[in-house]
Amino acid sequence: MTQxxxxxxxxxxxxSLLLVPFIDLLYYLKRRFESINNDKAKSQTPIHDQLMKExxxxxxxxxxxLILILIILSIFFALLYRFADLISLGILxxxxxxxxxxxxxxxxxxxxxxxxxxxxxxSRGQMFVTQLILANIISxxxxxxxGLNNIYISGLxxxxxxxxxxxxASFVIVSFANAxxxxxxxxxxxxxxxxxxxxxxxxxxxxxxxxxxxxxIGIWIGALFAFLxxxxxxxxxxxxxxxxxxxxxxLGVVGLLTGKTMALAIIGGxxxxxxxxxxxxxxxxxxxxxxxxxxxxxxxxxxxxxxxxSKIVVRFWLAQALFAIFGLWIGLISxxx
Numbered sequence: 001m002t003q004x005x006x007x008x009x010x011x012x013x014x015x016s017l018l019l020v021p022f023i024d025l026l027y028y029l030k031r032r033f034e035s036i037n038n039d040k041a042k043s044q045t046p047i048h049d050q051l052m053k054e055x056x057x058x059x060x061x062x063x064x065x066l067i068l069i070l071i072i073l074s075i076f077f078a079l080l081y082r083f084a085d086l087i088s089l090g091i092l093x094x095x096x097x098x099x100x101x102x103x104x105x106x107x108x109x110x111x112x113x114x115x116x117x118x119x120x121x122x123s124r125g126q127m128f129v130t131q132l133i134l135a136n137i138i139s140x141x142x143x144x145x146x147g148l149n150n151i152y153i154s155g156l157x158x159x160x161x162x163x164x165x166x167x168x169a170s171f172v173i174v175s176f177a178n179a180x181x182x183x184x185x186x187x188x189x190x191x192x193x194x195x196x197x198x199x200x201x202x203x204x205x206x207x208x209x210x211x212x213x214x215x216x217i218g219i220w221i222g223a224l225f226a227f228l229x230x231x232x233x234x235x236x237x238x239x240x241x242x243x244x245x246x247x248x249x250x251l252g253v254v255g256l257l258t259g260k261t262m263a264l265a266i267i268g269g270x271x272x273x274x275x276x277x278x279x280x281x282x283x284x285x286x287x288x289x290x291x292x293x294x295x296x297x298x299x300x301x302x303x304x305x306x307x308x309x310s311k312i313v314v315r316f317w318l319a320q321a322l323f324a325i326f327g328l329w330i331g332l333i334s335x336x337x
Contacts, residue, residue, distance in 0.1 A: 007073075009222065023236055070096060081215075091141045095250045140166055151168065175252065176251050180244050187234060187310075198224070263328070280292055
């Protein structure tokens with residue numbers, strides 16, 4: 001435990017030192033290239049853009065730095081401590097890097113242009129197909145290299161699904177990657193929800209004596225602490241799609257590596273709620289030609305009806321904390337059975 005706490009502090013201080021000059025660099029690039037914009041393009045999400053009009057001047061792309069810090073510190077830890085599970089760590093870092101690189105396409109455009117709409121780089125179809133390819137590669141690694149082939153549900157038992165584990169794990173990874181990206185709309189919301197989730201998984205990994213996974217999570221938590229200082233309202237920096245896709249997919253892999261499938265769905269409860277609100281909106285528009293809500297996802301609806309942004313974020317954090325406690329309880333019960 002002392003080692004994990006030390007890793008959190010080291011990661012926090014390293015990230016804090018690097019974030020300030022990185023934010024200054026992003027602001028400089030934003031001012032330098034703000035004349036290159038796509039303001040004339042018709043937005044696919046006009047209400048969403050109107051609600052986020054105050055965020056236009058805030059640069060995006062902090063996830064690029066956080067991913068690099070997390071990868072470098074994790075590799076340094078693996079070299080320093082021989083007990084590190086190099087296979088699991090390699091899968092985590094590959095997930096973080098590959099999904100982060102996918103989101104980097106949008107981040108580069110946002111760094112040099114103005115914020116407009118939701119889909120700035122790859123089309124939705126291209127993005128989804130690429131995510132599926134990456135997720136299947138990662139799921140195959142989990143199946144063939146780690147040996148994961150089962151789903152454990154507390155109260156029901158262990159279900160060995162063999163090769164079907166690959167499409168199942170791919171679904172989990174893609175779902176969390178997109179859920180995190182969708183939740184990244186209010187200052188401090190997504191990073192705060194993720195931090196709460198990671199504390200629950202830190203408890204599960206510590207209880208199962210998985211020090212390698214716990215150390216990775218500890219480094220991640222430290223970096224998020226530093227980022228949240230600059231991301232809470234009023235935000236000086238946004239995570240961006242590199243961080244959103246990379247962090248969301250990696251959260252899914254963390255849950256899969258613990259073997260706590262049911263706990264993952266509960267611990268990430270607010271991400272599930274947020275992505276469900278968007279899916280319901282999309283389905284309603286496609287099949288019934290009408291919107292369930294004036295704007296989705298659900299946190300943007302609360303902002304639309306006049307809730308203060310800070311109130312929405314804190315209340316979502318509180319709800320997430322309850323989900324995390326419940327999921328941690330489920331995970332620890334299954335560990336003791």
